[in-house]
Each structure stands twice: as structure tokens, then as C-alpha cells.
Amino acid sequence: MSDLSRRSLLKTAAALAGGGLLVGCAPGASRSATDLSYWHLMTGSDGAVMAGLVDAVNAANLGFRATQTVLAWGPPYYTKLAMASAGGRAPDVAIMHASRIAGYAPGGLLEPWDLDLLAEVGLHESDFPARVWEKCQYDGKPYAIALDTHPFVLYYNTEHAQKAGVTDALRTMKSPEEFTEIATKLQRVTGKHGLSYGYLGDGSQMWRLFYTLYRQTGADMKLVPGRKAEVDEDAAVKTLKFIRSLLNDKIASRSGDGGTATAEFLHGESGMFFGGVWELPALKDAKLPLDAMPIPTLFGTQAAYADSHTFVLPRQSKVDPERRKHVYRMVAEILKRSVKWADGGHIPAYQPVTKSAEYQALKPQSNYAGIPEYVNYDPDVWFSGAGSDFQNYFSENVQNVFLGSGDPAAGFDGFVARLNKLLDRPQPV
Template identity: 85%
Template sequence: MSALDKPFLDKHLSRRRLLGTAAAVAGGGVLLGCAPGASRSAADLSYWHLMTGGDGIVMAGLVDAVNAQHLGFSATQTVLAWGPPYYTKLAMASAGGRAPDLAIMHASRIAGYAPGGLLEPWDLDLLAEVGVRESDFPPLVWQKGLYDGKLYSIALDTHPFVLYYNTEHAEKAGVTDDLHSLKSTEAFTEVARKLQQVTGKHGLSYGYLGDGSQMWRLFYTFYRQQNAEMKLIPGQKAQVDEAAAVKALKFVQSLLDDTIASKAGDGGTATSEFLHAESGLLFGGVWELPSIKDAKLPFDAIPIPTLFGTEAAYADSHTFVLPRQSKADPERRRHTYQLVAEILKRSVKWAGAGHIPAYQPVVKSSEYQALKPQSNYAGIPDYVNYDPDAWFGGAGSDFHRYFAENVQNVFLGSGDPAAGFEGFVKRLNVLLDRPQPL
């Protein structure tokens, strides 16, 4: 957080409830402050999310802007720790029927919550009344929110894995045009080597050590670029394309040779290396954009090039969900729909953090199109790839950890790609053979 951000954030912290791990759960898993029986009017909405840092500041500003419109309600935010703590507390509150009016959930998590009755579906007619329709969203992004024919989540954004590059280094290496037209792994490797000759250190920065999510994001991008499927159906063996997986892993392994890229770098080291101009390329999420901009680095960002024949990009989405309540107040529910609609319509502000707004009227606006480099990768939602649906998958889940346990040695260069992927699939099959716990 920058010094300029702190006073702004402090201003909002007094109006947002930050729940610590120890104090958040009480009374057998019920979060008391969110009980429908508490003294809250229909105009007092509770909204949980896991946005912190710069994202938290932007979200606070969006909610404040909606509250300032005096639309007959006021939303109070509760910010909880990212990852398992957040999703555990949300599940417990939903299971007790005493959840918040609105919550943020990663799209990759819907498969673990909707089947267990922890979420309530959105009313499409009521959404249309507040100006939110299926036609306002990219088809793949909208479809990710569907389960059993009903809509359980509404995307706020898409946040993909992209390729950043140092524009000065690219110009010196003579590869600027090449970066926008790469169509093979050989061509990418050649560009990376040319950039290494310019930097004298590495051509590419990519951090993955100890981070299964980072490993998965790059692997799955290249796996899906081969038009390879991965279906995880409970009670069945995982349906995978082993040849495509091995090919993707071997390519990543070839890049991590301590010349093109560090053999054993973590995320922080990779980002720092790129920010200090010690590399020409960086594989990273769009959420890295604010820190890269703050560094005043000459850079640009583009979708990861299609190196295996099929356009594909890994991403997730922050989505709005209606956690299950034992008794939902109709008036408060209508206000909740209004809150979501108003945030979506203002989501060009959210794009400042790097995310691609899901609400297409915003993406098509001149204000968004003027944002650089954000608008450079605005087409990714048309070919986005989310995690395979699984009750044990999604952001902050064990799914990515299981991938790391079996594949990290492959990335380090000491493991066999085929054996590593086989070990991961065996772990998936054990989970698929178990009943969903919720």
C-alpha cells in the first residue's frame, strides 16, 4: 500500500468490520452480526468480500459511491482474510441460514457451493428490472455462473494471466512486433533469448516456487491452447489429455533454465526482477498491474501468445453471490439487486486495478477503451478458461496445492513431466471417488 492510499483506506476502515480469525465464528459457526433476526432494517445491507490492499480501497470507493446515491438502502462491508478462511466462514454462515445479503465468490468456487445449497439462485426477471441481463456479459463468463440451469453468480470481472513486457528492452532486442505475432514455442523461446542478451540476466521472469496457483495458471493456459479438456466428474476417473499435459510441462521446464528464466524463483522475486528491468518479460496476473505502474517502468501487457494452436487463457472472476438465508426479506433482497447493478455500472473504476469488467457496456465505453494496457487484453473473456468444475477446486483451494505437490519438481527440472502429471491425476481420482462433503 502506498503512503497516498493509507489515509483513504483508514477513512473507510472505521466503516467496515474487519473480522479476525479467532473472533469471526461464534455460536456453532454462526456469524452473529449477520443474523436476519438482528436489529437491521430492510435498508441496511450486509456485504462480505475478501478485497484488501488496492482492490479493497477501490471496492470501498464503489460501495460508498452507491450509498451516496441515497437509493433507499445503505451497504456495510465486512472484509475477511483471502482464501480458505473466507470461504470457510461463508460456508458456515450459509449452512446456518444466517449469511450476509451479498458476498463475493471466485467463479472457480461456485461448483463447490451451489450443489450443496449454500447459495441461492438469482432471479433473472428482477435482474432485468435493475438493468442486468445475460446479453451484457461475455457468454463464457455468464455460463460459468450457471449450475443445473440456474444462475448462481454474476461476474464483476475477469482477471486473467497475461504477458507483461518491458517496451525499452523489446525495442533494443528488435522483438516488439514479434511479441504480437508469436505462434510457436520455438518463436517464443527465441524472443526470450534475445531479451536475455539485452538484460544480461534473464529474458523472462516467472515465479512459481511454493505457489501451486502460479504453476497451475501457466500450465493450464498451455494445456488448453492444445484444445485439451479436463473434466472432473464425481464418481468417475479424471478425464485428461496426458500427451497435451506432458507437452505443456516440458515447454515450461525448458524455459526455466537459469538463462531464459530462473529455475527456482518465487512470485515476489520474479516481480521484483521485472520491476528492476532485469528481465524483458513477466508471466503474471492482471492484479500485478498497479505495482508495475507504480514502478514507472516502460511496459505494456498483452494476452499470453497462442503458442499451441488454440486461443486460450487462464482466468478467474470475482462474482456476486446470494448466500443462503433461512428467511430472506423481499425488500432487502430487491435492494441487494440494486446494489449489484450499481457496482457493475461503475466498474470502470474496478478496471483501474487491472481487472477486465464483466459488464460489457463498461468495456465498450470510451473511458475503458482509453485505459492502457487494460484494453489491450479486453478480448480474453471471449476465450477464457476457468478451473475445471470440482467441489474441491477453485481459488484458495487444495486443488492447486495438489498440483504443486506433484509438479513442482518438474518445474525445478528434477522431475519427469509424465510422472508428475500422473501423480496429480491419481490424487484427483481419490477425491473424485469421495462424496462431496457439503
């Protein structure tokens, strides 16, 4: 493991936490080798499913028992995990978004997984989508084992689509013009909007749609500390102009937030809805006639924005070999049962599950199961990822563009300028 000093690790943790309140939640020092500490940030329906998975693994009597600690999503969670790792008093295993690995692995806050021990519990690289496995790597080693992929997708009301005569067109559209035409036809059916999309005050929502469509143009975004951001401004402006064209108070609300957009779709006041797969349980509970699909390829290149929940090994000052082997078994057993995790809309990362008849029968989940083959995560850099300020920087500079009062080029340039300031800073470690 890294020979970083405690002082440098604490410095890293403070930088990653962004100055948030630090609360000690370290696991107790006197635990048996069969008592596993597991931290995650799953709440709501996700939390209930995860609790069921852990209970099922514990009930299998495999020689260990996992105890869950559920912490608040976002900065509070990542702050506490960073500080626990910096102090060497971290849990045995924890959940981390794949988009955060680039900020934690280089600083010595995570330990790599052992491929031989993974093989002993039946897990191999070939069991995971290539792009997902790659995202979990740092310096040629696996620092995370993916539980899922959770992308941004397109939901649609099947009854409205049938009345508008666009059911087939939804599946075959290949251009911004076709999307606009379909949305307009759906608006005529609903009498309100053709599309629900909430973004106001939510940088994450703005970024998810922008990055999906930006990457569909074939453009990339490379962020390397010490160098200027490598971006395609023409592609960014093209993407922003298209998004703004949808937000015209006819196709979609010019200034809708997430709650308003969801409620509108749930009440049948729109025909389509841009949202994460994690929205699926609430939509299905409402008994809405719906289907879901990947966001159509409108600019020539298949691309979708997503993140992944992953299992990581936070740094511990002293690792108990027996307990560590139990962690490998616990993770393997959860992955092998992860068809239950798909109930929440997520795409299980463990391929034997997604290829199973049980998963393929899940609708609409299996309709977008191919997204991991062309998934796009946040750019790999220490300040990006879920629960960070990266997407807020995008919102600060581009929200006025979405609202219709800002210049797309100027807004994107402001975002890039903010990125360049961060890239000019030395990485925390």
C-alpha cells in the first residue's frame, strides 16, 4: 500500500470533501474477523433493496455477517468516507460512484482489488462490460467492482405515443429534427407539453442531457491536470442550441425543475420524460402506461451519460486477511443476486445476471440493457463525479443558456475557464 503520511492523506481528504462538516463514523476497533462493516449511501427504494440483498447474504450462513451503515448521499457521504480512509479506520467495504474513483485512488484512499481473490469467489473481468470495467481501473489495477450502471434515459407514455402515431418513430428517429417533430405531435395529444425535462437549479440534470448529446456528436472532453481542457466548442454550442430549442414552453417547459417535470409526466401532461433509471420505481408505482429506451442517437454517434455504483476497499491502517476474504465473498454474493437490484431501474453490471432469462423478462429495464456498451462517465479528473461541484460549475455558467437568455458560446467558454483554473492547481496529492 502507499507510503503516504497520515498528514498528506488528511490533506487529500479535506480537498475531496470540499470543506464539509466532518463527523466521525469509523467502525469499532475490536471486531471479530467475521463481522463486516459496510457503508453505503442507498436510501428510499434503493436502500430497501440493498438491505434485502445484505439480509439474503447474511442468511446464507457463509461464515460472516455484514452490518450496514447508511449515510447521507453526496458530500456528507464522501467527506466521511475520505476522512475514515485517511485515518485508516474505514469500513471493510463501501459503495462509491465510479465517477469518484479518479479523485480517491491516486491519493491512497482506496486499496486495489486482488484479481486472484476475485477469481476464487467466481468474479472475472469478463463478467463485466468492458467500458464499465475500464472505468473502475486506476494505474492498471481494479480499484472498484461495479454493481450497476445507471444511465439517463428517455421514458414515454405508450398511450400518448399511440394516439400521436409515433410509437415506431420513437424507436427509429436519428436526427434532432425527427425528435422535435415527434415531441410536437405528442404536445398536440397532451395539450400541454410533448416532453418533460426538469433542470432548473440542478447542475446534474443539465449535465446529464448535455453530455449525452455532446458525446453523440463524436466530441470528447479530456481533462488532464496541468494542461488546458481539451473540448470541442463547436459541438458544445450545437448541443446547447438544440437543448434550448426544446425548452420553448411548448415542447418542454422553459424553466422546469425536477419535481415539476416528474409530476407533469406522472399526470399525463407530457408524452416523454428525460430522467435517470432510478426514477422507474416511482413511475411504475403510479401505474403509468410507459416504456423506456436509451436516449435516441440524434447526432450520429451512439452515446449515453451514466454513472455506476461500485464496491471499493477504503484504506485501512491494518487489514485482517480473514475479514478481507469475507468481503470478497460478500460482494460476489450480492452481485450474483443483483437481478433484485434491477427492480430499482439500474442495469446490473454482473453479466451473468443481465444475460439471464429472469432479467431479460424485466420490462422496461431490459430495453436499455445495452447502454453499458457505449456508456460515457464524467471525465476522469480529481474534481469531477457524483456529489462533487463539477456539475455545479456547468450549471453556474450554462443555466442562462437553457433559460434562453445566455449566449451558448459564452456560457460554455465560462465553464471551460472554470475547469482550466482547477486543472492549473496541483492535484491534492
